[in-house]
Amino acid sequence: MAAERRMTGSSAISTAGSPPTAVPGVLIWLTQIAWIPFLAAGVINGVGHYWGYRQWSTPDASTNIVPWGFLIGGEELHNNHHAYPTSARFSNKWYELDVGWWYVRLLSALGLATARYVPPTARFAPPKAAVGADTLEAIIRCRYEVLARYDKMLQQPKSHALETIHAMRHELAALWGRSKASREHLVAQLQDWCRRAEASGIAPLVEFSQRLRCYA
DSSP: OHHHHHHHTSSSEEEOOOOOOHHHHHHHHHHHHHHIIIIIIIIIIIITTTSSBOSSOOSSOOOBSOSEEOTTTTTTBHHHHHHSTTOSOOOOSTTOEEHHHHHHHHHHHTTSEEEOOOOOOOOBOSOOSSOOHHHHHHHHHTHHHHHHHHHHHTTSOOHHHHHHHHHHHHHHHHGGGOTTSOHHHHHHHHHHHHHHHHHSOOHHHHHHHHHHTTBO
């Protein structure tokens, strides 16, 4: 469960040595035993797949219950966790608050913990004439941000253009779902996607393809 991952820090946080604190440690352990089954399994895995808002187009029904994660250590941002499951930080937008990340930052400042992974930040460079392996890797690394930008574009065109854009979204998302394809094959598919997008004559799609060329 997400709560267990954060508290144990199995992949996102590593802890350094600290003085023995047996009694507080036992109290924290007992508290976890009491609240994890109800809040994490019940509230998060229940409400967090039914009600709230979706920041990212994950392949499940996960939602962020509220943008302010105070009551359950940031676990309210459940959709963010599903998008970046190994991240030590659950907040992704400026208006989202993750109290669990504050604890991580405090422990880090004290030299007691290190955040190993946080969500990637998209970086851009001048557009490339031909997309290559580095562009492909940047797009896959920031794939949820890429799809979020694409979904905003879906609100712009009308009629026949919308059908074309929906179809090309499916093709683009399929790029990072082909785990057995070689890098060369994926690069060729991305190049073909950009070529067809820019030849479509659909202005938002042309603009989006040119934006893809800037990922670095």
